[in-house]
Amino acid sequence: MAEAQNSPTLDSARAGGPPSVGSTTAGSIAVAAAAESTVATRMSAPPSFDVADFPVPHGREEEWRFTPLERLRGLHDGTAVATGAGVKVDVQAPEGVTVEAVGRDDARLGRAGIPVDRVAAQAYSSFEAAGVITVPRETVLTEPIRVAVHGEGGVAYGHQIIELGAFAEAVVVIDHTGDAVLAANVEYVLGDGAKLTVVSVQDWDDRAVHVAQHNALIGRDATFKSFVVTFGGDLVRLHPRIAYAGPGGEAELFGLYFTDAGQHQEHRLLVDHNTPHCKSNVAYKGALQGEGAHAVWIGDVLIEAKAEGTDTYELNRNLVLTDGARVDSVPNLEIETGEIVGAGHASATGRFDDEQLFYLMARGIPANEARRLVVRGFFAELVQQIGVDDIEQRLLTKIDEELETVSGSGR
């Protein structure tokens, strides 16, 4: 039996304060009898590796309507030309891991997914060499693979594949720093029974623009766990997409973002349950502060007619710390079969308002510490699941630093 819960709520009403300027929390569950899928068809063009197959977006398309195109610095209309000094990529991998740079004729490219919008196709059409990191079958790494992507101020297009052979296990930390205008595709290919944990940190300088499509193809009985952590950048738009290559696959998709004044941070997810007996669990949490901070979260889950025994849940929570910030949160669940274990979603946007601050201060807690308490508490359950000590510590430190900026400018 289908078991769908639809519980979008606007917590700010209960928290006592008015919602921040124009934030939206929408949600829909569609139960379709036919194979007609709106999640799949509402993209304005079919997937393609060729940028010429996509018209230049004008901003009213469903997939672009939240994104300020004028801040993409030309990634969407062909005017952003790759410069020599784009990004520098440094890979540190434990023994046994193969790290290669290959051309676009390499047969391993494009297996996990096809670009679904113009910027992703532009990246595919424009990259010079693709990086391929391979963990051979049955290899269990005890140290993380670390990929440092450092922006050197220019325009760059990238393609990265991370492949785990059957029953291999690895943790990959991808760290984005510096300043760049970067469009990329990242592919995760998991063999049967493989276990991959990816932590992708977007800790860009304030001017950076980063648009990427992440495709994961999860093998039979394989487990994919991902943490997408976005702090920096002028505009970051990430599009993680999940599909399953066999039954028994599991995806845990966690995200954490801290959107400051003027920043646009957009996370669009698609989990395509195209295979029976697979699981997915999505939990993204964001804090926002400052004038013009804009976070967008789109959570699309499609349960195809053949995907019996699916178990899926997705959640998005936002904490608005100051006036002037905006959240658009849109979970969509589309179900084509009733023969599933469970499916549901929840989305809520709440405010940390003056009454909460007063309450904590009235118990002796200074204002800065009160904010830290609330935001750390809000993120803690996600951070604790990362399981990579130095990354957990760094994230907590980073959250504290972000909070210092608001307490300095605020009350």
Place this chain on the structure above:
Amino acid sequence: MATLEIHDLHVTVEADNATKEILKGVDLTVKQGETHAIMGPNGSGKSTLAYSLAGHPKYTITGGTVTLDGEDVLEMSVDERARAGLFLAMQYPVEIPGVSVSNFLRTSATAIRGEAPKLRTWVKEVKEAMQRLNMDPSFAERNVNEGFSGGEKKRHEILQLELLKPKIAILDETDSGLDVDALRIVSEGVNRVRESGEVGTLLITHYTRILRYIKPDHVHVFSAGRIVESGGPELADKLENEGYEAYTTKGGVSE
């Protein structure tokens, strides 16, 4: 001995683009060990007095003084007032998403006491205080006031009172919305703190019901933004029988 002295306190609030004077010259002295009941009709300004003393930003002090042991309370920020020994049990405590009761209590106790309480004794202290208030241990893991019933919110306020041991406790309509059982449990909590003799209590209430459980030394009638009559416990009996009518003919002000 700690003493809170309020002298000729005037307070205004901004409402509907107009400035409205709510407190019109309040004089009151509360000493450690004493219990003062402030009673008055709705809209008389009782809650404004409570929130003004705690430092809520909504209220503007336009005249008068408030001192705690000679220190100027009005110069202090909200958290400084709490650390100086003022405690306000709120009528409508707000929800704090993402912050557990146990984390909140410990952070607060650390701030008030000036050092983190030793973990082992602290856990015991909290557990025992919760038991005395008939609170389930699972309460500590819930988020502050999130999904609490009216009675749970008030117990949580009194739990903080017991743990933070202020010099002056202001209880703003702690009795409102409680059934008899909850009222008894909450009152017992307040009485335990009072019995220490180390707290001065300012009990703000609309009803005389709570005064059957918490015996005041002094009763003040509040109307139209000031204290209009003061007396001993017998004044409460008079209010019980006659109501506030005698005091409201001059017209109240809204809170």
